[in-house]
Amino acid sequence: MTTSDRTHLAAPPLPPGRSSLVVTGFMGTGKTEAGRRAARLLGRPFVDLDAVIERRTGRSIAEVFQQEGEDAFRSLERTAVADAARLSGAVIATGGGAPLDRTSFARLAEDAVVAVLTCEEPELLRRLRHDRDRPLLTHDPPGRITLLAERADAFAAAGGSLDTTALDPEQAATALVERFRSTTSAATEVRIAAGSSTVVVGPGTVAELGFELRRAVPEATAAAVVMDEAVEDTAGASVEEALRRAGMPVLARAVVPAGEGAKRVETTAGLWNTFLACGLDPTGVVVAVGGGTLTDVAGFAAATYLRGVALANVPTTLLAMVDASLGGKTGIDHGGRKNVVGAFHDPVLTVADTTLLGPLPIRLIREGLAEVVKAAVIASPLLFELLEGDARRVLADPALLAWVVEQAVRIKAAYVSADPRDRHLRHSLNLGHTFAHAIEAATAYATAHGEAVAIGLVAAARLGAAVGVTDPGMAARLEALLVRLGLPVTVPDGVDPAALLEAMTADKKRRSGRAMFVIPAPGGVDLVEDPSPDEVLRALRPEAAT
Amino acid sequence: MTTSDRTHLAAPPLPPGRSSLVVTGFMGTGKTEAGRRAARLLGRPFVDLDAVIERRTGRSIAEVFQQEGEDAFRSLERTAVADAARLSGAVIATGGGAPLDRTSFARLAEDAVVAVLTCEEPELLRRLRHDRDRPLLTHDPPGRITLLAERADAFAAAGGSLDTTALDPEQAATALVERFRSTTSAATEVRIAAGSSTVVVGPGTVAELGFELRRAVPEATAAAVVMDEAVEDTAGASVEEALRRAGMPVLARAVVPAGEGAKRVETTAGLWNTFLACGLDPTGVVVAVGGGTLTDVAGFAAATYLRGVALANVPTTLLAMVDASLGGKTGIDHGGRKNVVGAFHDPVLTVADTTLLGPLPIRLIREGLAEVVKAAVIASPLLFELLEGDARRVLADPALLAWVVEQAVRIKAAYVSADPRDRHLRHSLNLGHTFAHAIEAATAYATAHGEAVAIGLVAAARLGAAVGVTDPGMAARLEALLVRLGLPVTVPDGVDPAALLEAMTADKKRRSGRAMFVIPAPGGVDLVEDPSPDEVLRALRPEAAT
The missing domain is CATH 3.40.50.1970 (Rossmann fold)
Known part of the structure; x- marks a missing residue:
């Protein structure tokens, strides 16, 4: 197939939800520990952006610095900060260099409460003395942290400071929670504009x-x-x-x-x-x-x-x-x-x-989560990673589930606002649905919609990888996540993939001349017109691909 | 009732239709005769604005000048010109002073072809010598028309000239038609935007x-x-x-x-x-x-x-x-x-x-004309007067009927464009319909919609006069026109006006708290909330009013 058969649909900006709490500050100020504990106190998900980068690269921050250099790291960090800015109502700890990129940080800070943790230099030296994983400190003279002064302006501009010199992590977390509570509404409900x-x-x-x-x-x-x-x-x-x-x-x-x-x-x-x-x-x-x-x-x-x-x-x-x-x-x-x-x-x-x-019934929760996963895939990489990390807890923890609903509603609302009558951008929401509708029909609706969507999402990721657009690892990640959520990922027994293919393409072709599939693509989705029947078939039964 | 119960809805501008031919020029240049003959050749309605003013005032132009002065006449002329500007595809002869009011004339000229008839002074003097009804010439010295020079600029600005010195009216008409044909499409169809x-x-x-x-x-x-x-x-x-x-x-x-x-x-x-x-x-x-x-x-x-x-x-x-x-x-x-x-x-x-x-069947034409009359009442006084003058011909002449359809479509389109979802201005189109719906229901729909609208229009005009808004002569004019169009104007035998009143008001009141009537008002309609039952009843059976 040629590239002219594909249209990229970029994920739109998301409407505000509840404010996030962003915790930043120099290395050693205790951002991660204080942030994690504050999240627990607030009952909100916690995101550590350095950990996000490590998980995404499969290496430690120090290794990324050593092997690819600071510029490559900053680029990864910018992406992680941008992804975090698409979450609402979370607690987010950034790396110590994040506020230096003022543009990306400003977007993260926009609807958030920002706390800049500080610490006096002697205490900081004490905290960092056994730490060999701080690449930017290796050239400092003994007893000095030259970076501290260099970054002072950026931190001062980032938000209100919280001196942690005399605080242990639990005390710092309590102080963060108090500040957050004093500047944001304690209401648990959130009002989201959808068109x-x-x-x-x-x-x-x-x-x-x-x-x-x-x-x-x-x-x-x-x-x-x-x-x-x-x-x-x-x-x-x-x-x-x-x-x-x-x-x-x-x-x-x-x-x-x-x-x-x-x-x-x-x-x-x-x-x-x-x-x-x-x-x-x-x-x-x-x-x-x-x-x-x-x-x-x-x-x-x-x-x-x-x-x-x-x-x-x-x-x-x-x-x-x-x-x-x-x-x-x-x-x-x-x-x-x-x-x-x-x-x-x-x-x-x-x-x-x-x-x-x-x-x-748990079955109904699982069904809905298939649509949540879809929303995450098209518009919120970090939401997807959080679901991967916390799949079981989402099913068990009502507060986390409510937070997930908030994120999914914001995503759906963004597409609806941008394209109320489903003319173009909103087609993104059909990810997995061309497959799902065919599966539902083929099983006479014995397969529930959410279950069919789960199967369809995996197939769409496989199709996307086959046409060279979707990350080749995405189908496996989707499979793993959906299985952990208790959702099916393969075409039900007794359903012939060839018949599904026929239903999806022949019918469409007869009526408007084109069969349209949505596949995951970096930053959104691609619409693919008339992929080859072979590609579609292999997406439905990967075993046939070998 | 108080004025706070009423809302005025002014008639909106109308979308363009086919171009009109506007014939103007100094008195004695033969505008009326040439215009009338050109209209016949073109198969278009003819409107003589001086005749419109005479009909509206019941007096000759000379009498209006004598009894009310030139300012009063110019005001009447301005209104007539504005009304003519709301017609499309007509031939319109103006009075000789109309181009002097450049603002109102420009609106008339906007979508029209304008021809300024001229004539050399000696010939003009010859044509006017027996005319005693030209109030503005009475103070001229013998053998001179001082006004001719004074108005030269305004006429030059009004449009292209046509010298009629050597033309008889039939020749002038032919020249007008040739000019009109050369500048407008010969197509008989017209494209009107409606939202x-x-x-x-x-x-x-x-x-x-x-x-x-x-x-x-x-x-x-x-x-x-x-x-x-x-x-x-x-x-x-x-x-x-x-x-x-x-x-x-x-x-x-x-x-x-x-x-x-x-x-x-x-x-x-x-x-x-x-x-x-x-x-x-x-x-x-x-x-x-x-x-x-x-x-x-x-x-x-x-x-x-x-x-x-x-x-x-x-x-x-x-x-x-x-x-x-x-x-x-x-x-x-x-x-x-x-x-x-x-x-x-x-x-x-x-x-x-x-x-x-x-x-x-003629019955279906009559039915449609009830809605045309309604459209004229709310948005085009001259269309209403043309219908009054040509009622029988509208039923007999397909070209005139097609022209009437063009006018009515432009009016409906204007309201639809201004208020696509019928939230406010478009309520104007319900003139007569509160009565009509009750009459249709009371006769189990034996009374056709158009017939019910005809009856409702007369009732609305009576109600409007009773509340002091509608011209007291309007109900009688409507009755006369609708009767000539073969439409009923009184509540059918066997239908009790009191029951209609009950249906119109009690039901409305129960559901949304207000009964709303539309009545003709200068320049559009008024919405009247909750008129007194007596007023509504008298509108339905005027004999009870005496």
Whole structure:
């Protein structure tokens, strides 16, 4: 294939989330230790950028310096700092030279609280005396650290200082936490802009739904609540209570059967009837409570009732929180085809209450994580590495899972804001999905969407490597991560890869003349048109490649 | 009621249509005669602005000068010139002083061809010698016209001159027509911008549909044609032929039963099935051929198939040409309520072929004219006066009817462009419709929409006069015009006005707290909130007012 068949789609800037805490300072000031402990106290993920570079290169910082020189190291550091700037709400320790590159550091500092750890020179000498891994100190005269004065200006410009001379790591961490708490809101919820709509993420946010709705749609007079029967007594009841507390009349409550079978025109017509019967008018709001199936069908009913009434989504599954409930795609299945009927209808508000994830079957969490992994691959290398490092903890720790939701929502929101109607950049979000849709159809939807996406992600990485774009190690890393998350990575038994190939390409070709695949590429994704059938086939069954 | 219950919505500027021919020049140069004959040769309406002022004041120009002075006359002239500037494709003769007000004249001249008739002074004196109705000449010395030199600059600036000294009126008219033909396209079709879509109006334009579609949607690969069974062998066949000639594959042809009964979810689902079965993909276009009912339901199917595919409308009734097929409102009836389900979906293209109106039953032409009258009332006083003067000819003369369609499309397009989603200004188009919808419902839709609008327009004018906004003579003028167009103007026998009042206000009040009426107001309309029940009732049965 020629390069003209490929289009690169660079990952867009991400909207702000909660502030990160950035810990920097001269070597030996205790950034890593204090940062790690502060992260634990704050309940936030910790990222040590020197460790990131070591993991990425497979060598120690000292080795990188020795073997490739300082310039090569600074380039790696600049990339790590830029990647860290795409995270929100994390604790990030940088290397001691990071603030010297003021442009990249400023981006990291932009929405963050920056603490510059300092230490008086004698104490610093004492701390560093046994350290043989500090390449920049090897030429200093005894009893002096010449670099300290050279870097003083850059550190002073980087942020407020914290003198650690007399502090042990635990005390330094406590001081960091106090500073962070004093400059950022203690609220656990975060408000993320997604095009014209707002996503509120955080534990317990459903309780605020009514007030958030009044804020988002001041002219709203009443609501009709549409809920999945599976959440009627839990999230559904909480939503009704929250609306009542904000004085928002609930004109109707429609309970829709659980499962994909509800996504059809008869359900939609039933919802229209409910809206009509309760007198929902153009000043009313439809509140959709459930997973992606529910928000799809309730959203479509809202999009088409009176040519569109306001819609608020309360996703109750991870997949809906990070994907389905955001971005305005609504729809139903028809004539045996999924989502073939629908409309773009942006919710005015999405409330992603992460406590709703607690009681969910683990299978549903795993499914949603497939979309999170996809988001990380296309737009946040560090999020991907954090998932690799903490895969099991993400499944076990609600605070970490909530943080992951925040990151995934920010990524989805960025693409939706940049390309609301899915005309170009937003195609990036289809990574793995050309394969996934074919697998779902071939198994008559016995393979769940998230599972199919997991298989598709690995296939896409293999295809990307075959065409020389994707890092050749990516497919193996994806496989390892997805397996640890409990997701499948190979085409299900009984499904013939050749039949999948036929479904993906022949059908597309017949209809619009082109089969389009998304593959991971540095800094984003590439769109690949009409890859060779062989390449696609080998992506689906790597054993055939040998 | 207080003034705070009213909002004025001023008529917006209108988009360009075909060029007008503006004939101006000094008194006695023969503007009126030459203009009238040129209009006949061109097959365009003729407007003499002095005659407009005389009709509006009920006095001769000389009387206006004598009784109110020149300033008052100039103000009336300025208004008439501004009103004429809102027409397109007409022949307009101005008074001899019109070019002196350079601002208002420039607006008239903007999209027009301007011809300044001249005449040598001796011949002019000869022509004017028996004329006692020229107030500005009464103080001239014998054998001199002092004004001629004073106005020379303004006339020179107004446009190209045509010396009529040696021409009789027929020769002057021929010269005008030649000049007009040499500077404007001879094409009978006109292209009007309506927001993001284009409307092509004119006789025979269906033949160009395929090429117009290729121009509007260069990426289109195929079409599905949806047609009303009533036009299957006529307009439907022409559309298919036009697509074939432009090399646009027709993947499917769906024939929908005639009548409002087709506007339901079952029809929509059937169209989705057709689109699916023929493989219509995101690069396909739905072409809707029929009246408002057909374009509504086909448009809704197009709006919701694959979350919206391109739509082109070929309206085959006058009502659909001037109203239903423009502006993106699509929808179906549901649960006994009209248009309660739908979507905004702008057609990429609307082709209004006025030859399709020829074979229509006269009742359908009358119905469409009710919406034309509405458009004239809200946005074009001169169009309204032209309809009053030529009511019968509009019904009989296809060229005049086509011109009227052009004016009405420009008006609808202006409101749609200014307020695509019907949030405020576009409410102006609901003039008469609050009444009309109640009347249609009360007669179980035995009263056709256009007929109900006619009745509603008169009621709205009466309500407007009652609240002191609408010219008190407007209701009577509307009644006279609509009767001459063969439309009803009184609430049908057996319909209780009190029940209509109840339907219009009680229902609105229950749902959003306000009943909103649109009334004619100088320069546009006023929105009136919650008029007193008595005022509304008297608007519906004026006999009760005495």
